[in-house]
Amino acid sequence: MDPKLAKDLDTLPDLLDGVQRYAAQVLSDIADRPVATPPHERDPMPLPADGIGGAAALELFCDRWAPGFSGSAGPRYLGFVTGGSTPASIAGDWLTSAFDQNAVSRADSAAVDLEREVMDWLRELFGLTPEHRGVFVSGATMSNLVGLAIAREWVGEQLGVSVAQDGVAALGELPVLSGSPHSSIHKALSVLGLGRGSIRFVPTVADREAVDVDRLAAELAALDGRPAIVVANAGTVNTVDFDDLRAIAALRSRYPFWLHVDAAFGGFAALSPEHAHLVAGLAEADSVCVDLHKWLNVPYDSAVQFTRRRDLQVRVFQNAAAYLGMPTADPDPVHLAPESSRRLRALPAWFTLAAYGWRGHREIVERDVALARELGDRISAMPHLRLLAPVRLNVVCFTLRDNPSHERVDAVVRSVAESGAGFLTPTVYKGTPALRAAFSNWRTTSADVARIAEVLRAAAD
Numbered sequence: 001m002d003p004k005l006a007k008d009l010d011t012l013p014d015l016l017d018g019v020q021r022y023a024a025q026v027l028s029d030i031a032d033r034p035v036a037t038p039p040h041e042r043d044p045m046p047l048p049a050d051g052i053g054g055a056a057a058l059e060l061f062c063d064r065w066a067p068g069f070s071g072s073a074g075p076r077y078l079g080f081v082t083g084g085s086t087p088a089s090i091a092g093d094w095l096t097s098a099f100d101q102n103a104v105s106r107a108d109s110a111a112v113d114l115e116r117e118v119m120d121w122l123r124e125l126f127g128l129t130p131e132h133r134g135v136f137v138s139g140a141t142m143s144n145l146v147g148l149a150i151a152r153e154w155v156g157e158q159l160g161v162s163v164a165q166d167g168v169a170a171l172g173e174l175p176v177l178s179g180s181p182h183s184s185i186h187k188a189l190s191v192l193g194l195g196r197g198s199i200r201f202v203p204t205v206a207d208r209e210a211v212d213v214d215r216l217a218a219e220l221a222a223l224d225g226r227p228a229i230v231v232a233n234a235g236t237v238n239t240v241d242f243d244d245l246r247a248i249a250a251l252r253s254r255y256p257f258w259l260h261v262d263a264a265f266g267g268f269a270a271l272s273p274e275h276a277h278l279v280a281g282l283a284e285a286d287s288v289c290v291d292l293h294k295w296l297n298v299p300y301d302s303a304v305q306f307t308r309r310r311d312l313q314v315r316v317f318q319n320a321a322a323y324l325g326m327p328t329a330d331p332d333p334v335h336l337a338p339e340s341s342r343r344l345r346a347l348p349a350w351f352t353l354a355a356y357g358w359r360g361h362r363e364i365v366e367r368d369v370a371l372a373r374e375l376g377d378r379i380s381a382m383p384h385l386r387l388l389a390p391v392r393l394n395v396v397c398f399t400l401r402d403n404p405s406h407e408r409v410d411a412v413v414r415s416v417a418e419s420g421a422g423f424l425t426p427t428v429y430k431g432t433p434a435l436r437a438a439f440s441n442w443r444t445t446s447a448d449v450a451r452i453a454e455v456l457r458a459a460a461d
Contacts, residue, residue: 002051004050004051004052004053004054005051007053008053008054014055015054015055015058018055018058019058022058022062023090026066027073027090030071030073030074030075030084030443031074031075031076031443031448033071033074034070034071034420035070035071035072035074035076035077035417035420035421035422035423036070036071036077036079036417036420036423037067037068037069037070038417038418040068042064045064070423071423072423073085073441074441074443075441075443075444075445075448076421076422076423076444076448076451076452077422077423077441078422078423078424078437078438078439078452079423079424079425079438080425080438081237081264081265081291081294081295081394081395081438081440082294082438082440082441083293083294083295083296083297083298083440083441083442084297084441084442084443085297085298085299085348086297086298086352086355086356086442087355088351088352088354088355088356089296089297089298089299089348089349089351089352090299090348091351092298092347092348092349092350092351092352093298093299093347093348095347095351096343096344096345096347096348099111099344099347101343101344102341102342103115103136103333103342103343103344103345103346104324104332104333104334104339104340104341104342105324105332105333105334106332111344111346111347112332112333114344114346114347114350115135115136115333115344115345115346117350118136118346118349118350118353119133119134119135119136119304119346121350121353122134122290122292122304122349122353123306125270125271125353125358125361126263126267126270126279126282126288126290126306127270127276127279127282127283128282128283128288128306129283129308131308132283132288132306132307132308133306133307133308133310134304134305134306134307135304135305135313135333135336135337136302136303136304136333136337136342136345136346137303137304137305137337137338137339138301138302138303138339138345139291139293139300139301139302139303140182140184140262140264140289140291140294140303141184141187141188142303142305142337142338143264143289143290143291143303143304143305144182144184144185144188144260144262144289145184145187145188145191145192145338146287146305146313146317146337146338147260147287147288147289147305147307148176148185148188148189148192148194148229148231148260148287149192149316149317150258150286150287150307150309150312150313150316151229151258151260151286151287152168152171152174152192152194152229152316153312153315153316154227154258154286154309154312155171155174155227155228155229155258156170156171157312158227158256159171159172159227162315163316164315164316167193168192168193168194173198174194174198174228174229175198175200175223175226175228175229176189176194176198176199176200176228176229176230176231177199177200177202177216177219177220177228177229177230177231177257178199178200178201178202178211178230178231178232178233179201179202179203179204179209179210179211179212179216179233179243180204180209180210180211180233180236180238180241181199181201181231181233181262182233182236182237182262182264184262185199185231185262186199200219202215202216202219203215207389207430208239208241208389209233209236209238209239209241210233210236210241210242210243210244211232211233211243211244211248213243213244213247213248213251216230216248216251217251217254217255220251220254220255220257221254221255223255225255225256226256227256227257227258228255228256228257228258229257229258229260230248230257230258230259230260231260231261231262232245232248232259232260232261232262232285233261233262233266234261234262234263234266234267234269234278234279234282235262235263235264235265235266235267235269235278235393236266237395237427237436238389238395238397238427238429238434238436239388239389239390239392239395239397239429240266240392240393240394240395241389241392242266242269242278242279242392244281245261245279245280245281245282245284245285246280246281246284247281248281249281249284249285258286258287259284259285259286259287260285260286260287260288260289261282261285261287261288261289262289263279263282263288263289263290264289264290264291264294264303265291265294265295265394265440266278266279266393267279267282267288267290268290268294268295268296268361268365269365269393270282271358271361271362271365271366272362272365272366272369274366275369275393278392278393285306286307286308286309287305287306287307287308287309288305288306288307289303289305290303290304290305290306291303292304292349294440295364295365295368295394295440296349296352296361297352297361297364297440297441297442298348298349298352299348301345302345302348302349305337310331310336313336314327314331314335314336317335317336317337317338318331318335319334319335319340320335364442365394367444368394368439368440368441368444369393369394369439371439371444371445371446371448371449372391372393372394372395372396372437372439373391374446374449375391375396375437375439375449375452375453376390376391376396376398378449378450378453379396379398379453379456382453382456382457382460383401384400384401384402384457384460384461385398385399385400385401385456385457385460386398386399386400386401388429388430388432388434389429394438394439394440395436395437395438395439396436396437396438396439397427397429397434397435397436398434398435398436398437399429399432399433399434399435400412400460404432404433404434405433406426406433408433409426409433409434409435410426411459412435412456412459412460413425413426413435415455415458415459416452416455416456416459419455419459421451421452421455422451422452422455422456424436424437425438437452
């Protein structure tokens, strides 16, 4: 055994204790850490021939790389849709690495059973039916890909072919209808061989991102009975707009289509009595995407995918081999998702749900929504900024009041980032360059909103 490896094994408690102390310091100081760091070129470091040991590697990391890491786990990182990690979920994530389970089979571990327990909890949390069975994947993109792969197989079933067996060429044209699909939908369709061009954009309701259900019905009628996929949104990324899921689901009595709902972060509206109506009808979806490292506040990477048709899911993703076994009536995860090697992503989610329950996570959701409204009110009162959409949930979409060009909006984004006090991402909404602030971190408070607002005021002025 390499002598440094042997030494690290002998002194493993000391090594882990050092990492624990450093990690605790990082997290305790996260609110004061620069929220974003500018790109910085570093001279390449050659691959070591003889290592330096774990303790020295920690010191090297702290010196070479840690200063360039963002404060994305902190309270004022409002870019993309980025949660932090609750204390309990961090504990679960550390134990995930310590146990190092490959959560693909029940043959040698209870890890898969733990994942099933978490899926039951999440199904209840989002108000889905017992028919909806789930599996953990890496993120919303993979969740959407898995859901659309099952949808693709369903369309083949309607046409009397199996895409999993015969390939996508056996399917022919497959229309995918949506009002405001997320970019991950385009990527998933490309990977699945359906092509980005298979999306047919359906007009949305005036001044909104929600699909016009009557126009959707007309598009479905024009298919003359050919089965299709409808991608509905439970929370668009720009303005957190919601399609009328019940009205869309009701169209299935007249037209054949698979209903996939992208509820990556908007699905968490189900936790709040004030906002649960936004996801009414989610339980009628054939497949659902939810991204947990957003509003559940667990570490990257963690998302789930639900579907009613696990039989089709197995047909697509089965990985039958002598050492893996054939899929059973209750198949292992190895037969349900693209990966054959996978971390026990369920453990951080189990920890945070066990530690804080649905009431604790409801409080996070409701507090973040209130903070988004507070920032929206502050922006409305500023002379050089204006809202582009109402604050429906946890995202504030706004722009410069005068001449909102890409250059001027990007300058505001840079100014906020360079201040070290916050981070927002640019976007384009209805053709207008804009900014968006997304609240999904459990640490964020009203004081953070006030600080962000002041930085924005100075940048806009």
